[in-house]
Amino acid sequence: MEIGVIGAGSWGTTLADLLAKKGFTVTLWAYEKDLVERMGRSRENDLYLPGVALSENLSFTSDLTEAVAFKKVLVLVPPSQLMRQVMSRAVPHIAPDTVLVSASKGIENETLQTMSEVLNDLLAPDLNRRLAFLSGPSFAREVAAGMPTAVVATSGDSEIARKVQEIFSTEVFRVYTNDDVIGVELGGALKNVIALAAGVSDGLGFGYNTRAALITRGLAEMTRIGMAMGANPATFSGLAGMGDLVLTCTGDLSRNRTVGMELGRGRSLEEILAGMNMVAEGVKTTLSTFQLAQKLQIEVPIVEQMYLILYQGKEARQAVTDLMLRELKPEGV
Known part of the structure; x- marks a missing residue:
């Protein structure tokens, strides 16, 4: 089986x-031709996954047509804000x-669409039916290390989900279907988004109590949005919800x-992002x-305070204070 992987960040690699x-x-x-050349010579992605020796069965290209043509499986891992741009070129x-199989995680800024909605805009009906998504708690470096x-x-399509399950599963990488x-x-x-808030809390010097509250109440916010969009609330108690959130x-x-x-x-967002070569999807x-x-x-409320910090210049400590001083209410989703 020939497989193409679109996007040579740490997760795609x-x-x-x-x-x-x-x-x-x-x-x-990979978009970067110089990175493709280096990976071909050294069998290593020195930019996004340094120190990991890559398989001899893996080849590299900066030609998008070569990467997608005649492949039985395509794994889509561009940054979520670039999914539409990249796949518009690839679809023909x-x-x-x-x-x-999309493994990108995000919501498009201009349209507020998830990746499935973005891809549904681009793909013919037959390909839409053959579309799957891979998610869950998985740091790239730990997967690469065989943890x-x-x-x-x-x-x-449940058959497509089972096929993807079989393709990706190994003795150390277990895939469930949903x-x-x-x-x-x-x-x-x-x-x-909630991870950014947890990072802000850690950066301010707060402890485990604060982080636990942010994770729990953040999960409630995630679930509320999901239910409004037709999701099964039980999903947010599983690997793609609570599992990924805790990680x-x-x-x-x-x-x-880390950005949080x-x-x-006290560092500015511009300064932080300028020092990173990988995308922190939560910002956008x-x-x-x-x-x-x-x-x-x-x-x-947590999402709102993160928006105010990132896009309105609000002080992080004031955001925490405002969260704590909200109107008192019963706990509940």
């Missing part, structure tokens, strides 16, 4: 390597019997938590999520 080590013939597409070259990991594959596409997608996107709010490898910590320490997803919640008329 890790998934490409995982599949290549299973014996599949895998082509990894995709075979009609291809299985597409046991569990994720979720979801699709509108039929709630919108819930799995929203879990993967919204947890990044990104507590793990030192979380880019979103630096904000809490915060804007989308805040606007989506307004559209749905849903109360999301």
Whole structure:
């Protein structure tokens, strides 16, 4: 089976390597021609996944047509805000019997669409039916190191979800199936916003009590949005919801938590992002999520405060104070 992976960030590279080590013939597409050349010479992605030796079954290209044409499976891992741009170029070259697996997590800024909605705009009906999504608690570097990991594959077609499950599963990478596409997608996107808030809390020097409150109440906000969009609330108690949320709010490898910590320490967003070569999806997803919640008329106080910090220049410590001094109420989703 020939597989194309679109996007050579840390997660795209890790998934490409995982599949290549299973014996599949895998082509990894990167936008940066110089990175493609270096990966071909050194068998290493020195920009996004340094120190990891990549499989000999893995080839590299900066030619998008080469990466997608005649492939039985395409794994889509561009930054979520670039999904539409990249896939608009790729779609004319995709075979009609291809299985597409999106592993990008985010909500498009301009349209407030999830990745399934973006791809539905671009794909013919036959390809739409062959579309799946992979999400769950999975730091790329730990997966690349062979640490046991569990994720979720979801699709509108249960046979496609099971096929993706079989393709990706290994002795250390366990894939469950789930039929709630919108819930799995929203879990993967919204947890990044809450992880920013958890990072802000850590950066301000607050402790485990504060982090636990943010995770729990953040999950409630994620669930409210999900239910308003037709998701199964049980999804947010699983790997794509609580699992991914706990990971990104507590793990030192979380880019979103790291950005939040630096904000809490008083650094500007521009300064923080200038020093990063990888994308912290939560920054742009915060804007989308805040606007989506307004559209749905849903109360999301943590998301709102993160929006005010990132886009209105609010002081992080004042945001925490304002969260704590909100009107008292019963606990509940």
